[in-house]
Amino acid sequence: MGFKIAIVGATGNVGREMLNILSERAFPVSEVVALASSRSVGTEVSFGDKTLKVKNLENYDFTGTDLCLMSAGGTISKKWSPKIAAQGCIVIDNSSAWRYDADVPLIVPEVNPDAITGYTKRNIIANPNCSTAQLVVALKPLHDHAKIKRLVISTYQSVSGAGKDGMDELFNQTRAVFVADSISTHKFTKRIAFNVIPHIDDFMEDGYTKEEWKVLAETKKMLDPKIKVTCTAVRVPVFIGHSESVNIEFENEISAEEARDILRDAPGCQVIDKHEDGGYITPYECAGEDATFISRIREDATVENGLNIWVVSDNLRKGAALNTIQIAELLVNRRLIKPRLAA
Numbered sequence: 001m002g003f004k005i006a007i008v009g010a011t012g013n014v015g016r017e018m019l020n021i022l023s024e025r026a027f028p029v030s031e032v033v034a035l036a037s038s039r040s041v042g043t044e045v046s047f048g049d050k051t052l053k054v055k056n057l058e059n060y061d062f063t064g065t066d067l068c069l070m071s072a073g074g075t076i077s078k079k080w081s082p083k084i085a086a087q088g089c090i091v092i093d094n095s096s097a098w099r100y101d102a103d104v105p106l107i108v109p110e111v112n113p114d115a116i117t118g119y120t121k122r123n124i125i126a127n128p129n130c131s132t133a134q135l136v137v138a139l140k141p142l143h144d145h146a147k148i149k150r151l152v153i154s155t156y157q158s159v160s161g162a163g164k165d166g167m168d169e170l171f172n173q174t175r176a177v178f179v180a181d182s183i184s185t186h187k188f189t190k191r192i193a194f195n196v197i198p199h200i201d202d203f204m205e206d207g208y209t210k211e212e213w214k215v216l217a218e219t220k221k222m223l224d225p226k227i228k229v230t231c232t233a234v235r236v237p238v239f240i241g242h243s244e245s246v247n248i249e250f251e252n253e254i255s256a257e258e259a260r261d262i263l264r265d266a267p268g269c270q271v272i273d274k275h276e277d278g279g280y281i282t283p284y285e286c287a288g289e290d291a292t293f294i295s296r297i298r299e300d301a302t303v304e305n306g307l308n309i310w311v312v313s314d315n316l317r318k319g320a321a322l323n324t325i326q327i328a329e330l331l332v333n334r335r336l337i338k339p340r341l342a343a
């Protein structure tokens with residue numbers, strides 16, 4: 001039994017990673033179709049040992065396709081996801097277009113798998129923002145144990161979160177510094193090489209950025225609407241891997257040692273927390289890995305029942321492509337999807 005899968009945005013960072021992960025995890029496919037805008041038609045992408053030629057999304061008929069994995073941004077998703085879903089193809093979308101819609105489940109399989117049944121209202125499932133996905137994987141087991149009251153989060157987000165153009169900009173600016181060339185800025189608002197930028201996505205009326213608001217809204221939707229959340233999102237000159245410093249205030253008592261034990265056993269989590277030089281994870285080491293890594297687990301003596309943790313994950317994998325494939329696996333494992341052509 002295999003599913004016919006279309007990937008929209010197959011030439012992007014996340015689209016390519018989706019193809020890798022489908023192949024790595026031997027997802028049951030009968031056919032994989034790579035789709036993109038007319039600009040990318042004919043581009044070749046790899047799927048296992050096969051090479052796929054990218055086809056035009058505009059001309060593609062979704063009636064025989066079981067699943068569409070979308071990674072082409074919010075504007076394209078808003079236009080195309082309802083049309084694709086209306087053809088009976090389930091859409092798993094990576095953009096922010098549908099995440100806050102009450103009729104669209106926002107899913108991290110380790111956190112709220114049961115919410116997936118809500119997909120039937122629109123035939124669309126949303127994948128969270130990369131910085132939220134890794135955060136809730138680490139927080140869910142702690143919340144279940146001691147009930148989180150308030151979160152103060154600072155993110156250190158890699159340039160791959162801004163796509164291939166973001167990675168190219170860090171590379172080109174770094175090179176320009178070394179060869180004493182002039183530095184040009186296109187993707188980011190200020191120079192990113194040897195710098196950090198406290199600004200990701202658009203500014204909102206209250207002075208927070210949309211990225212900061214997403215962390216708040218998505219954490220509440222997936223974990224618990226009662227949790228108070230505040231966030232500062234920062235872009236750093238790292239190619240892959242988002243890091244987060246998270247201060248957590250709990251309703252009930254929890255020691256650092258208890259938190260360490262809980263996280264060691266939690267799905268999707270890996271604890272690396274030795275009190276010695278190098279006894280923690282950095283984004284460089286998490287690139288290409290599936291886990292959400294947790295280090296620097298400490299009690300915060302300035303509040304009752306407080307902890308500080310350091311959370312790192314590959315933003316292209318758990319933050320995007322891996323989580324999308326895990327959602328597809330959840331649909332299959334719970335028998336919520338059947339191959340249409342076999343029916």
Ligand code: 11C
Pocket residue numbers: 094095096128129130131157158160161162200211214
């Ligand atoms: C970044 N987190 O690092 C963003 C990228 O809403 O899916 C993902 C944006 C989103 O720039």
